[in-house]
Amino acid sequence: MSAIRVNRLSKEFVGSAVALDEVSFDVAAGEFVSLLGPSGCGKTTMLRCIAGLELPDGGEIEVSGKVVYSTLGAKRILLPPEKRALSMVFQQYALWPHMNVFDNVAFGLTMRRASKSETEAKVRRALESVELWHVRDRKISALSGGQQQRIALARAIAFDPDVILFDEPLSNLDANLRESMRLQLIELQQELGFAALYVTHDQAEAMSLSDRILVLNGGCVEQAAAPQEIWNNPASSFVAQFVGSSNMYVGEVRANSGGTAVIALESGLDVVQQNCSAKVGDKVDVFIRFNDLAVTRERPGTDNVWEASIFLVSYEGHESVLKLRTAEGMELVAVVPSAAGFSRDERVFVSTAADGVRSFVTGESRTPPADAELPVESAAAP
Amino acid sequence: MSTMTTRLRGLRSPARPRGAVSPQSVSQRIVGVITTALLIILVAVPLLFVLLAAFRVEPPGIPSDYTLANFKDLFHSDEVRLFRNSLIIGVGTTVLGLAIGGTLAVLLLRSNILGGKRLDSLVMIPAYMSPFMGAIAWMILFAPDIGYGSAVLHKLGLPAFDVYSFTGIIIVMGIYYAPIAYLYIRSMLANIDPSLEESARVLGASAKGTLRRIVLPLAMPAILSAMLLVLVAALGQFGVPGVLGLRDGIDVIPTKIVQYATNYPSQPTKAAALGVELAIFALVVLWVNNLVLNRRDYATIATRGGRTGGARSKSRAIGPTILVWVYVFFAAILPILALLVTSFMPYMTTKLSSVQFSLDNYNYVLRVFPASVRAIKNSLLLALGAGVIATAMAMVLSHLRYRTTSKFRKPLDYLSSVSAAIPHSVIGLAFLWTWLLVPTVIPLPFPIYGTKWIILMLYVAMHIPYASRATNSAMLQVDKSFEEAGRVLGASWLVMIRRVSLPLLRPGLLTAVIIVFYHAVRELPASMLVVSPGNEVLATAIWSMYTEGQWVKLIALVNINLLLVFIAVWIMRRFGSPED
Numbered sequence: 010m011s012a013i014r015v016n017r018l019s020k021e022f023v024g025s026a027v028a029l030d031e032v033s034f035d036v037a038a039g040e041f042v043s044l045l046g047p048s049g050c051g052k053t054t055m056l057r058c059i060a061g062l063e064l065p066d067g068g069e070i071e072v073s074g075k076v077v078y079s080t081l082g083a084k085r086i087l088l089p090p091e092k093r094a095l096s097m098v099f100q101q102y103a104l105w106p107h108m109n110v111f112d113n114v115a116f117g118l119t120m121r122r123a124s125k126s127e128t129e130a131k132v133r134r135a136l137e138s139v140e141l142w143h144v145r146d147r148k149i150s151a152l153s154g155g156q157q158q159r160i161a162l163a164r165a166i167a168f169d170p171d172v173i174l175f176d177e178p179l180s181n182l183d184a185n186l187r188e189s190m191r192l193q194l195i196e197l198q199q200e201l202g203f204a205a206l207y208v209t210h211d212q213a214e215a216m217s218l219s220d221r222i223l224v225l226n227g228g229c230v231e232q233a234a235a236p237q238e239i240w241n242n243p244a245s246s247f248v249a250q251f252v253g254s255s256n257m258y259v260g261e262v263r264a265n266s267g268g269t270a271v272i273a274l275e276s277g278l279d280v281v282q283q284n285c286s287a288k289v290g291d292k293v294d295v296f297i298r299f300n301d302l303a304v305t306r307e308r309p310g311t312d313n314v315w316e317a318s319i320f321l322v323s324y325e326g327h328e329s330v331l332k333l334r335t336a337e338g339m340e341l342v343a344v345v346p347s348a349a350g351f352s353r354d355e356r357v358f359v360s361t362a363a364d365g366v367r368s369f370v371t372g373e374s375r376t377p378p379a380d381a382e383l384p385v386e387s388a389a390a391p
Numbered sequence: 392m393s394t395m396t397t398r399l400r401g402l403r404s405p406a407r408p409r410g411a412v413s414p415q416s417v418s419q420r421i422v423g424v425i426t427t428a429l430l431i432i433l434v435a436v437p438l439l440f441v442l443l444a445a446f447r448v449e450p451p452g453i454p455s456d457y458t459l460a461n462f463k464d465l466f467h468s469d470e471v472r473l474f475r476n477s478l479i480i481g482v483g484t485t486v487l488g489l490a491i492g493g494t495l496a497v498l499l500l501r502s503n504i505l506g507g508k509r510l511d512s513l514v515m516i517p518a519y520m521s522p523f524m525g526a527i528a529w530m531i532l533f534a535p536d537i538g539y540g541s542a543v544l545h546k547l548g549l550p551a552f553d554v555y556s557f558t559g560i561i562i563v564m565g566i567y568y569a570p571i572a573y574l575y576i577r578s579m580l581a582n583i584d585p586s587l588e589e590s591a592r593v594l595g596a597s598a599k600g601t602l603r604r605i606v607l608p609l610a611m612p613a614i615l616s617a618m619l620l621v622l623v624a625a626l627g628q629f630g631v632p633g634v635l636g637l638r639d640g641i642d643v644i645p646t647k648i649v650q651y652a653t654n655y656p657s658q659p660t661k662a663a664a665l666g667v668e669l670a671i672f673a674l675v676v677l678w679v680n681n682l683v684l685n686r687r688d689y690a691t692i693a694t695r696g697g698r699t700g701g702a703r704s705k706s707r708a709i710g711p712t713i714l715v716w717v718y719v720f721f722a723a724i725l726p727i728l729a730l731l732v733t734s735f736m737p738y739m740t741t742k743l744s745s746v747q748f749s750l751d752n753y754n755y756v757l758r759v760f761p762a763s764v765r766a767i768k769n770s771l772l773l774a775l776g777a778g779v780i781a782t783a784m785a786m787v788l789s790h791l792r793y794r795t796t797s798k799f800r801k802p803l804d805y806l807s808s809v810s811a812a813i814p815h816s817v818i819g820l821a822f823l824w825t826w827l828l829v830p831t832v833i834p835l836p837f838p839i840y841g842t843k844w845i846i847l848m849l850y851v852a853m854h855i856p857y858a859s860r861a862t863n864s865a866m867l868q869v870d871k872s873f874e875e876a877g878r879v880l881g882a883s884w885l886v887m888i889r890r891v892s893l894p895l896l897r898p899g900l901l902t903a904v905i906i907v908f909y910h911a912v913r914e915l916p917a918s919m920l921v922v923s924p925g926n927e928v929l930a931t932a933i934w935s936m937y938t939e940g941q942w943v944k945l946i947a948l949v950n951i952n953l954l955l956v957f958i959a960v961w962i963m964r965r966f967g968s969p970e971d
Contacts, residue, residue, distance in 0.1 A: 062879070089416050091879070091880075093879075095879065097876070097880075099875070099876055105873055116877070120886070164880070168881075
């Protein structure tokens with residue numbers, strides 16, 4: 010049984026570009042799935058439709074095996090949020106300032122008419138799991154942002170929900186706190202075993218938290234796969250652009266023998282790519298990650314080597330970002346260990362192996378979602 | 392040549408799409424339908440009836456034909472005079488009120504005034520006093536021969552100032568409408584990002600130049616808007632011309648409406664026609680106001696996440712401080728002092744040394760005179776009741792407006808704000824007509840006309856726009872995710888309202904109740920048209936005592952009325968959310 014099943018869900022907004030277009034996916038029990046995408050891709054809308062906070066235009070949503078919304082069956086189904094047996098952590102935390110910490114966390118249990126002793130025990134367990142039992146009598150306004158974040162988390166888990174929705178819960182924290190909260194969240198999810206659907210625009214967050222990532226773009230799923238797969242084999246130009254920081258060029262395939270292709274870039278330089286599926290003559294978008302470029306003083310023996318001069322060095326501690334320009338005018342960005350000690354105006358060799366290059370046929374950025382095998386007809390309307 | 396994808400780590404979190412709100416639940420729909428029905432009965436029906444009445448031949452109770460005859464007086468010299476009088480007073484009040492209010496706003500927000508925060512509250516006192524009470528105070532100050540102020544002027548050898556004149560009416564109304572203009576322009580000035588002015592100064596403009604080139608153009612929509620609002624309010628004003636004008640034959644449209652409706656032989660159809668004309672004029676002015684407001688993009692004035700509050704000059708400003716105090720002195724201190732002193736005197740006189748001060752007047756209005764005793768009780772009960780009912784309705788409407796995508800939001804918005812545009816005398820007339828006519832069509836199980844119910848309904852209908860404004864701003868300050876969290880964690884709509892919304896909105900709701908209370912407890916012209924013996928309210932009791940010439944006694948009642956208003960305002964400022 011899936012924790013969440015979304016089937017051909019559509020939602021349009023009047024006067025807005027955001028629209029969910031027959032999106033389908035599911036989240037297995039105990040699975041951690043992220044909806045990743047830029048702002049306006051529809052990910053928050055999707056989450057709010059599942060929570061019952063927004064009304065979709067059509068499709069079907071199941072939570073823990075129960076249909077909570079459907080226009081596909083004979084009877085239209087729409088359950089209010091409180092009947093959906095799920096929990097949610099809000100971006101702005103939405104902790105009620107007129108209740109103290111304990112009452113906030115106890116709310117879900119109170120609504121489920123839990124006994125006093127059960128409420129006490131579960132609130133305690135939830136607050137202890139975020140190490141904040143000692144602030145239970147405080148007012149919400151007396152807490153720091155990080156503490157509020159953890160209280161919001163405790164409130165969401167207190168009544169043992171099987172499904173928890175997360176709406177960019179870490180986006181209001183500063184970088185250090187975000188990092189530690191991420192780890193705490195994974196630990197909590199592994200311990201309690203709830204299924205999580207997590208909305209974020211932060212790829213690092215999605216990567217580190219998720220069993221599976223759904224990359225959303227313009228209301229459609231661009232790729233649904235494990236983080237490693239998304240990282241290593243982005244399915245589309247959009248995913249390649251969104252995940253990891255890359256140099257992007259436009260080119261045309263000149264030759265392709267058994268997947269090893271030569272692509273002529275606009276700058277006039279050639280680049281060799283392995284596992285290329287584009288045909289000769291195809292216009293392609295070419296991506297090379299900043300980290301996949303090596304910068305050396307000696308000419309290396311890899312497939313793609315360009316001579317370039319460094320025109321900008323930006324020191325970032327352990328690593329430095331270099332901007333380079335070849336004689337032909339092609340610009341590259343590379344991230345190298347600071348220890349290499351490159352300086353401005355140095356002439357160097359920039360290189361990458363053929364498997365560090367990715368290309369996608371221009372304009373064909375959208376690929377069918379990986380989990381399109383859902384039995385879509387199951388609940389189809391007559 | 393080459394492009395590069397930016398690092399996405401630093402991207403700002405996306406804003407939630409607008410208008411995205413949860414589907415409505417059944418209980419929410421039921422509450423919405425009940426409120427809508429009430430709103431229609433209280434606002435739409437009476438306005439339709441008064442419109443109908445304007446075309447009737449016969450008074451209520453008699454079957455009638457319909458005619459245009461009631462409007463033919465529009466071009467009659469008598470009515471032309473009325474319109475001229477109203478216009479002179481309206482325009483004069485607007486010019487004076489705006490000049491005072493605008494000056495106060497600029498002085499208090501842009502110069503470094505001594506005791507700035509406290510002065511801001513003092514400047515608002517005249518707004519709570521109401522023009523009617525102000526007119527009574529100014530009457531005892533500047534009535535020829537018997538006014539204290541007149542005596543002082545005489546002693547100083549200055550020319551006499553006759554308060555029973557156009558000038559007198561305009562000065563009193565200008566002074567007591569100035570806070571409306573002040574509030575409007577102040578909130579605009581307070582929202583201007585100081586960096587907009589600071590950058591003008593850095594780029595070489597003087598303080599005066601900045602005011603002229605930056606502040607005034609930015610505040611222009613608010614100034615224009617304040618102007619139109621004061622104009623409409625002034626045209627509908629009954630109490631001031633009633634007290635200061637009628638004696639010397641200066642009558643205006645609202646006083647004529649009341650006369651038509653109440654003087655024997657009454658001419659209620661003519662009153663309705665006159666009322667419809669006034670209401671149409673007011674609606675047109677406010678429609679123009681909306682056009683003006685919609686043309687300007689207010690969002691550009693406050694930079695996102697920026698500071699607000701404007702740029703104040705750094706040096707202590709003695710001149711402006713004195714100016715503000717002059718206003719406070721003439722609009723609040725002097726009138727209140729005069730009211731207080733006079734209320735302890737056996738008769739009106741300027742020879743204070745010759746009189747015996749006593750509490751007799753208070754004893755009379757609080758214990759002896761049945762009408763005033765009843766009026767105090769009735770006013771308290773009705774104003775408070777109207778406050779609670781109007782606030783409850785306003786909260787439901789605000790919730791519909793900000794938390795749902797109901798297609799009825801727009802019409803309900805209009806319906807809940809229209810009564811602010813209709814002069815009180817016209818609303819009173821509309822209720823009079825409605826509850827005289829309705830029983831002739833549908834038999835009512837209990838009478839409405841001639842009871843306290845009609846006053847209660849009238850107060851709710853008249854003041855729902857004030858309550859709505861307060862609940863709207865309260866609703867905007869409470870993020871909807873608080874409510875959503877309640878729903879997701881298991882609360883039904885009603886439980887969510889009770890456990891999440893109501894506690895969070897409490898200060899705003901208290902403010903709404905009190906705003907309605909202090910407006911209703913001092914309301915005169917509409918009340919005059921619907922009260923009946925035994926159901927007097929404070930303002931109508933004061934008015935009857937005025938027409939009977941019970942001078943010093945009515946002033947005791949005015950002071951009791953003022954005290955109630957000030958207590959309510961104190962409670963609001965202490966426990967409610969800020970009024971704006």
